[in-house]
Amino acid sequence: MDTTLLKGPLPRVAVPGKREQTKIQNRQLILDAARQVFAELGYGATTVRDIIRATPLASGTFYNYFKSKEEVFQAIRDEVALAIRPRLHEERMKATTVEEFISCTFRTFFEFVAVDRVNFRTIRPDATRVRMDTPEVIAGFEELRTDIEAAIAKDLFPKIDADYLMAAIVGVAFEVAERMLTREPHNPIAAAAFATALFIGGVRALPYSAEPGVDTETA
Amino acid sequence: MDTTLLKGPLPRVAVPGKREQTKIQNRQLILDAARQVFAELGYGATTVRDIIRATPLASGTFYNYFKSKEEVFQAIRDEVALAIRPRLHEERMKATTVEEFISCTFRTFFEFVAVDRVNFRTIRPDATRVRMDTPEVIAGFEELRTDIEAAIAKDLFPKIDADYLMAAIVGVAFEVAERMLTREPHNPIAAAAFATALFIGGVRALPYSAEPGVDTETA
Amino acid sequence: MDTTLLKGPLPRVAVPGKREQTKIQNRQLILDAARQVFAELGYGATTVRDIIRATPLASGTFYNYFKSKEEVFQAIRDEVALAIRPRLHEERMKATTVEEFISCTFRTFFEFVAVDRVNFRTIRPDATRVRMDTPEVIAGFEELRTDIEAAIAKDLFPKIDADYLMAAIVGVAFEVAERMLTREPHNPIAAAAFATALFIGGVRALPYSAEPGVDTETA
Amino acid sequence: MDTTLLKGPLPRVAVPGKREQTKIQNRQLILDAARQVFAELGYGATTVRDIIRATPLASGTFYNYFKSKEEVFQAIRDEVALAIRPRLHEERMKATTVEEFISCTFRTFFEFVAVDRVNFRTIRPDATRVRMDTPEVIAGFEELRTDIEAAIAKDLFPKIDADYLMAAIVGVAFEVAERMLTREPHNPIAAAAFATALFIGGVRALPYSAEPGVDTETA
DNA sequence: AATGAATGAGTTTTCATTCAT
DNA sequence: TATGAATGAAAACTCATTCAT
Numbered sequence: 024m025d026t027t028l029l030k031g032p033l034p035r036v037a038v039p040g041k042r043e044q045t046k047i048q049n050r051q052l053i054l055d056a057a058r059q060v061f062a063e064l065g066y067g068a069t070t071v072r073d074i075i076r077a078t079p080l081a082s083g084t085f086y087n088y089f090k091s092k093e094e095v096f097q098a099i100r101d102e103v104a105l106a107i108r109p110r111l112h113e114e115r116m117k118a119t120t121v122e123e124f125i126s127c128t129f130r131t132f133f134e135f136v137a138v139d140r141v142n143f144r145t146i147r148p149d150a151t152r153v154r155m156d157t158p159e160v161i162a163g164f165e166e167l168r169t170d171i172e173a174a175i176a177k178d179l180f181p182k183i184d185a186d187y188l189m190a191a192i193v194g195v196a197f198e199v200a201e202r203m204l205t206r207e208p209h210n211p212i213a214a215a216a217f218a219t220a221l222f223i224g225g226v227r228a229l230p231y232s233a234e235p236g237v238d239t240e241t242a
Numbered sequence: 243m244d245t246t247l248l249k250g251p252l253p254r255v256a257v258p259g260k261r262e263q264t265k266i267q268n269r270q271l272i273l274d275a276a277r278q279v280f281a282e283l284g285y286g287a288t289t290v291r292d293i294i295r296a297t298p299l300a301s302g303t304f305y306n307y308f309k310s311k312e313e314v315f316q317a318i319r320d321e322v323a324l325a326i327r328p329r330l331h332e333e334r335m336k337a338t339t340v341e342e343f344i345s346c347t348f349r350t351f352f353e354f355v356a357v358d359r360v361n362f363r364t365i366r367p368d369a370t371r372v373r374m375d376t377p378e379v380i381a382g383f384e385e386l387r388t389d390i391e392a393a394i395a396k397d398l399f400p401k402i403d404a405d406y407l408m409a410a411i412v413g414v415a416f417e418v419a420e421r422m423l424t425r426e427p428h429n430p431i432a433a434a435a436f437a438t439a440l441f442i443g444g445v446r447a448l449p450y451s452a453e454p455g456v457d458t459e460t461a
Numbered sequence: 462m463d464t465t466l467l468k469g470p471l472p473r474v475a476v477p478g479k480r481e482q483t484k485i486q487n488r489q490l491i492l493d494a495a496r497q498v499f500a501e502l503g504y505g506a507t508t509v510r511d512i513i514r515a516t517p518l519a520s521g522t523f524y525n526y527f528k529s530k531e532e533v534f535q536a537i538r539d540e541v542a543l544a545i546r547p548r549l550h551e552e553r554m555k556a557t558t559v560e561e562f563i564s565c566t567f568r569t570f571f572e573f574v575a576v577d578r579v580n581f582r583t584i585r586p587d588a589t590r591v592r593m594d595t596p597e598v599i600a601g602f603e604e605l606r607t608d609i610e611a612a613i614a615k616d617l618f619p620k621i622d623a624d625y626l627m628a629a630i631v632g633v634a635f636e637v638a639e640r641m642l643t644r645e646p647h648n649p650i651a652a653a654a655f656a657t658a659l660f661i662g663g664v665r666a667l668p669y670s671a672e673p674g675v676d677t678e679t680a
Numbered sequence: 681m682d683t684t685l686l687k688g689p690l691p692r693v694a695v696p697g698k699r700e701q702t703k704i705q706n707r708q709l710i711l712d713a714a715r716q717v718f719a720e721l722g723y724g725a726t727t728v729r730d731i732i733r734a735t736p737l738a739s740g741t742f743y744n745y746f747k748s749k750e751e752v753f754q755a756i757r758d759e760v761a762l763a764i765r766p767r768l769h770e771e772r773m774k775a776t777t778v779e780e781f782i783s784c785t786f787r788t789f790f791e792f793v794a795v796d797r798v799n800f801r802t803i804r805p806d807a808t809r810v811r812m813d814t815p816e817v818i819a820g821f822e823e824l825r826t827d828i829e830a831a832i833a834k835d836l837f838p839k840i841d842a843d844y845l846m847a848a849i850v851g852v853a854f855e856v857a858e859r860m861l862t863r864e865p866h867n868p869i870a871a872a873a874f875a876t877a878l879f880i881g882g883v884r885a886l887p888y889s890a891e892p893g894v895d896t897e898t899a
Numbered sequence: 900a901a902t903g904a905a906t907g908a909g910t911t912t913t914c915a916t917t918c919a920t
Numbered sequence: 921t922a923t924g925a926a927t928g929a930a931a932a933c934t935c936a937t938t939c940a941t
Contacts, residue, residue, distance in 0.1 A: 040941080042902085042903080042941060045905095049905090065286065066286055067285055067287060070931060071932065082906085082933090083905070083934075083935080084907095086932095086933065087905075092932095121445060121446070180445065183445065183449070183450065183451050184448070184451040185451075187418055187433070187437075190414070190420065190421045191417065194412075194414045195410045195413045195414060196413070197413055198409035201409065202406055202408075202409040214406070221410055221440075222440070223444045224443070224444045225447065226400075226402065227400065229400065230402070230403075232404075264921095290914075290915060291913090299922080300924050301915090301916090301923080302918080302925095303923070304915095310915080478920080479919085480919085480920060480924080487925085505723055508909085508911085509912090510910065510911085519926060520912090521912085521928065522927070524913080525925065559884070563883070619883075619884060619886065619888065620888050620889060621883065621888065622887075623889075624859055625859055625874050625875075626878075626883065629874075632850075632855030633848045633851045637844055640847045655844045656848065659848055659879070660878070660882055661882045661883065661884075663885065664782070664837065665778065666882065668840070669838065669840065670839055727935060727936080728937090729934090737902090739937090740903065741902070742937095748937095749936085
């Protein structure tokens, strides 16, 4: 190893450095553990101790990264929202028909959820569902509304209530995603097909289902 | 602080023999307080103390009626199962068309929310929105699936995925209700009309909106 | 025992009651323990645990009575100030000469300190002295100034700086009391004689001392 | 937050060989910060972190210079013992009369306080006044007793109680200084004149005051 | 030597539950 | 049966000190 460059004035700003690395890694360790534990116990029942215990770190270390349970939670939500928002927005911008607009929204969302299920499931199915809308998540919803309004302006949509439509899409996305995750194997394509059909043609246009609770494409 | 005069089982001097009455009344006091507080803080964050504080009763009294927080929660669930669910169930049983089935579900729900908004949604002081699916609603929507399955059996619905349809209805109900409450005056009829139209004919069948964010029936 | 009176509408406000008694007692237990521990370890080094440990009570019980260490401390100070202030004021009002005014102030204070030394000594001699002036204590000082001003108005004192004189008296009272408590036996009379002589005639009028650090009256 | 650029041992690139300089400098940085923080929060409430935070140094660096909070405290004591005490001591040694002995003590002290008020007294945000006898002053007044004893041996003072006299001087010095700082402008000369007159001739010898609370020399 | 994150023991605080009145 | 203070186990949080870089 050539250490020439390490002599002289220390390369203070250079190279991320091992310290920096560990810091990022530890933050991630906590976030991952929190995701895990939230999914298992639910947000309410989770304690900071639970999170730390799921980690090789010491209790005090938690507080070097987050002030409280709530703060980790929001960090997780934000992380997710930041990951999916740009993708959703971009695809919707490319849509030239109502069908495309709707279907790309659902498909992207369900695929994301299927892959990243731990992120989505900070929820204990048999108990209470808590949804904490952080600014980042709200921003995602707002963006959807703006996109709808833009689509109306382009005559892609009829002149409808964009606010309610946004709400309807969000509601269906979250609830159907939830159900989707209870089925094995997860089938985001089928879920998106269902939701899209509903939004395009209503219940009568919904795909036939061999038996309730089983994705038609899987059956 | 001496709160002696403020507390006490309400009418201590009540008509003799009506002890049974007081017992029922106290039970109700606790249930009502619990509903309130669960809605405000969420199930996880709520403590038994919080519930008792929202009551004229003493902390020990709680345990004369319920063994734990979990038990009150169950009791609320049970209670409402006996109140709203039969109503919804009955109406849906009478439905002879898909339209009726869908519209009565949404109308009843939105009207319930508009009247009982406190139970539905609260803003925490730090402005973070926390939503808890109150037990009554969970129970109601579990039954929804059963009713859909029954409707499919009666050939009212095509043979679709009842689980997903239930999820879609729940999602739309919740999210649109949320938006409805941000508008003045609350218009459950218009909200139900929107949701029903969406489910019957898809986005293209949605009622025209003079301006986004304003109920057409109100405008 | 005649229980006739116990029937019918409960005598809610009557008799202090055993519960009420215990409450007062426990508060006092904590205050006494705190006094003890503050005197031993000093205010800074004392923890709430230390106080509780010096008590037969459980840790949580502390918080039924005080919010924090600081709050107990202030309660102690206030208790003391409330006990001694009226006595000091009353005696000063009766003074007809400067000598009386000064000497009664010091005598009362030093006697109080000698008797109630634990109250006075929330201080660790070898470490840091912390004096937290609670409103109640400040009020005691203010009263002294007012009394001095009244004495000036009555021509008992020459027209001097009442504010500084008050400060001087307070300073001498506290510091000499501190020294007095290091000597055995405590001799408040001698301490008051010293302070009074100083304030009346200056250092040259001070009583002779057989040996420094020994009260002349004792020697 | 990346504070890399803000921290660091001051001039890392400093003139080679002047490492010794930096070491002395850092030690001083810590001592100064400690003095500040002790005065603000009191010894007990101060944490090592507080001291370090008031410094451009990193937490670990603290332990290169001092083993603990206690040790900094001792160091401050020692440091000032070398600075103020000799000055006071020397002046008192030169005194040929009681007046000189007393007046030089007060004058020096009040001037020190007026200049260095931050070290003497701080107001905490919650308005509770906390006073900590900073080590320098404690050390100074311990020596005062020795000096009084020496003066008695020289027949400068009558054979009085040196311990009590020291206490009286300390008490007056502190309390009057406190009052002095509440007046604008600070007038250490007048404060010293007041205290000296009191100690030489008693209350009847005190300078007349135009109005209480106003320094005569200023008025 | 300087750095500053990690550590974990110790402290503060909360809260479900008990129990004497 | 109602009361509400006491309990103490467990959670939240702090901070002196260590140690890899």
